[in-house]
Amino acid sequence: MxxxxxxxxxxxxxxxxxxNGTISAEAGDAIRRALGPMPGGIGVATVVGIAGGLxxxxxxxxxxxxxxxxxxxxxxxxxxxxxxxxxxxxGAWFAREKRDHLADTAVAVGAIAFGASIAxxxxxxxxxxxxxxxxxxxxxxxLAAAALTGSRGALAVALVAACxxxxxxxxxxxxxxxxxxxxxxxxxxxxxxxxxxxxARHLVSIAALVWWGVNGGDVPNxxxxxxxxxxxxxxxxxxxxxxxxxxxxMLGEVGAAYAAFATIPVLAFAVFDVSxxxxxxAWLIVCGVLxxxxxxxxxxxxxxxxxxxxxxxxxxxxxxxxxxxAGFAGSEWLTKAAALAAALCLIVSGMLDDTxxxxxxxxxxxxxxxxxxxxxxQGSLLKRSFFLAIAGAAAILLALALGRLRPRxxxx
Amino acid sequence: MNRLRRALARVPRPALFAAAGxxxxxxxxxxVIDRASILRQGTEITLDTRPVDPRxxxxxxxxxxxxQISTVRLDALAGTPSAGKDAPLYVKLTPNPDGFYAAVSVxxxxxxxxxxxxxxxxxxxxxxxCGGDVRIYCHSADVTYGLERYFVPEGEGRVIESARNxxxxxxxxxxxxxxxxxxxRLLIDGKPVYDEPMF
Numbered sequence: 001m002x003x004x005x006x007x008x009x010x011x012x013x014x015x016x017x018x019x020n021g022t023i024s025a026e027a028g029d030a031i032r033r034a035l036g037p038m039p040g041g042i043g044v045a046t047v048v049g050i051a052g053g054l055x056x057x058x059x060x061x062x063x064x065x066x067x068x069x070x071x072x073x074x075x076x077x078x079x080x081x082x083x084x085x086x087x088x089x090x091g092a093w094f095a096r097e098k099r100d101h102l103a104d105t106a107v108a109v110g111a112i113a114f115g116a117s118i119a120x121x122x123x124x125x126x127x128x129x130x131x132x133x134x135x136x137x138x139x140x141x142x143l144a145a146a147a148l149t150g151s152r153g154a155l156a157v158a159l160v161a162a163c164x165x166x167x168x169x170x171x172x173x174x175x176x177x178x179x180x181x182x183x184x185x186x187x188x189x190x191x192x193x194x195x196x197x198x199x200a201r202h203l204v205s206i207a208a209l210v211w212w213g214v215n216g217g218d219v220p221n222x223x224x225x226x227x228x229x230x231x232x233x234x235x236x237x238x239x240x241x242x243x244x245x246x247x248x249x250m251l252g253e254v255g256a257a258y259a260a261f262a263t264i265p266v267l268a269f270a271v272f273d274v275s276x277x278x279x280x281x282a283w284l285i286v287c288g289v290l291x292x293x294x295x296x297x298x299x300x301x302x303x304x305x306x307x308x309x310x311x312x313x314x315x316x317x318x319x320x321x322x323x324x325x326a327g328f329a330g331s332e333w334l335t336k337a338a339a340l341a342a343a344l345c346l347i348v349s350g351m352l353d354d355t356x357x358x359x360x361x362x363x364x365x366x367x368x369x370x371x372x373x374x375x376x377x378q379g380s381l382l383k384r385s386f387f388l389a390i391a392g393a394a395a396i397l398l399a400l401a402l403g404r405l406r407p408r409x410x411x412x
Numbered sequence: 413m414n415r416l417r418r419a420l421a422r423v424p425r426p427a428l429f430a431a432a433g434x435x436x437x438x439x440x441x442x443x444v445i446d447r448a449s450i451l452r453q454g455t456e457i458t459l460d461t462r463p464v465d466p467r468x469x470x471x472x473x474x475x476x477x478x479x480q481i482s483t484v485r486l487d488a489l490a491g492t493p494s495a496g497k498d499a500p501l502y503v504k505l506t507p508n509p510d511g512f513y514a515a516v517s518v519x520x521x522x523x524x525x526x527x528x529x530x531x532x533x534x535x536x537x538x539x540x541x542c543g544g545d546v547r548i549y550c551h552s553a554d555v556t557y558g559l560e561r562y563f564v565p566e567g568e569g570r571v572i573e574s575a576r577n578x579x580x581x582x583x584x585x586x587x588x589x590x591x592x593x594x595x596x597r598l599l600i601d602g603k604p605v606y607d608e609p610m611f
Contacts (some may be wrong), residue, residue: 003536069565071521074611077444081437088433092426107432114436121440124593128561141439145432194417
């Protein structure tokens with residue numbers, strides 16, 4: 001989809017550049033030939049076809065549901081198995097007809113039917129097994145379908161099921177960190193790399209964050225659990241995007257972008273008055289430190305000083321969360337200062353790297369932290385005003401320093 | 413990575429879609445066949461049900477069942493470190509003079525049984541987390557065996573609920589030698605009201 005937008009814009013630019021003499025007509029034609037034909041998108045007929053198929057499927061489901069208990073059990077089982085087989089057969093037919101989007105959708109529908117079948121077979125045969133095990137079974141079946149057919153939709157279903165499996169283990173069974181999920185996630189990430197697919201990259205990045213989110217679900221204040229996960233994903237993403245094949249670098253870029261946005265709730269948790277001391281353990285500290293080390297390593301590998309600021313943002317975020325509820329005099333102001341500095345480092349590193357995700361995430365985080373300082377009732381209003389004035393002065397000094405550094409870099 | 417991509421590209425696409433569908437169909441079939449094998453091979457035991465909080469009894473169209481063996485004493489295990497909520501427990505059952513099976517001992521690993529004794533595998537719902545910072549087993553535990561739900565046609569749950577409140581409901585379960593169990597029959601006043609077919 002983004003390729004088509006880019007091509008339209010490039011085609012328009014080429015016409016303009018040829019008209020004003022920036023490039024010759026031959027050069028423009030050569031660029032067009034090098035790019036090849038416009039990549040195919042989802043046509044209107046396909047979209048309407050998908051909508052029609054979904055409506056018929058919904059009508060059929062409602063009809064079956066209305067008569068479900070009147071249908072003999074073996075017939076019900078046969079219908080469920082036929083739904084799964086039919087969806088995949090339809091997918092195979094669409095694939096043979098080179099209708100890849102429809103084939104992908106059919107396999108995703110098959111994966112959803114598989115999940116529904118697990119629930120309904122459990123009901124029909126009185127299987128009172130645990131919910132998490134059913135989710136794992138669903139996730140594995142959908143992941144196998146995704147791996148075999150290349151369906152991004154089935155991968156999405158698989159990751160949703162896996163997150164529900166892991167979340168249940170983490171919260172209901174207090175099994176944190178739920179490491180078996182990592183093995184599942186690595187397979188999904190390998191598929192994203194194998195396919196070099198943008199939707200798959202987004203899906204595995206979101207799944208990584210959701211997993212970290214639910215792993216903090218059984219503690220009163222999960223800020224440090226989230227901070228460590230965000231640090232690891234941000235640092236790891238930056239390191240991965242430093243070297244290696246394009247698919248790996250792209251995955252690192254998307255992972256780092258999502259992690260940048262994850263700093264917003266983490267910093268909010270650090271500065272807002274949340275009950276309970278953040279749960280901090282050795283493995284979390286190791287994850288956080290690894291995030292800082294990875295980001296610093298990325299800076300060295302890519303020769304970009306801007307990534308040192310990203311590394312600093314990670315370290316400051318960890319310090320902010322670590323100091324919140326530390327209890328010694330002034331710790332709350334140090335927390336806020338570290339949180340402000342983290343947000344500022346994120347913005348500046350994003351601007352220097354021309355990375356929009358880090359810039360936007362940094363600005364939102366900065367707004368959240370300033371809002372927290374202004375509205376929370378820690379310290380007198382005069383003290384808060386004094387603190388914000390110092391923070392503002394520090395930011396202006398940083399701006400002056402950057403203003404002096406940037407032209408020199410540009411000259412180089 | 414590229415080699416794998418090339419290897420997959422050589423396989424006809426319809427075959428890959430068929431394999432994906434077959435895997436999912438096979439997993440569903442395995443669930444049903446596994447239960448049928450429990451019903452076919454398992455030793456029949458009769459379990460007496462216990463009252464359940466009425467607010468929690470009927471959720472949707474399934475009946476929540478609780479048994480005499482749902483709460484067990486952990487005598488030998490009490491005070492020892494527990495492996496958590498998901499760790500399996502093996503409960504040795506023996507029939508009472510009234511024919512209902514009751515728990516006699518609880519074990520972390522399968523143990524031999526003699527005569528009419530049966531070993532059933534369960535998971536601990538409560539009783540694994542006594543103690544302060546470290547999880548240890550309590551003196552008693554709530555255990556689930558995968559027999560706690562019985563789905564009934566819409567509207568029929570209230571009848572069973574009423575019978576259960578009067579202590580008239582019992583369940584015949586099949587238990588395999590490795591401890592897996594499935595509901596085989598539901599009885600009210602000792603008479604079968606629901607008899608589970610294999611498929």
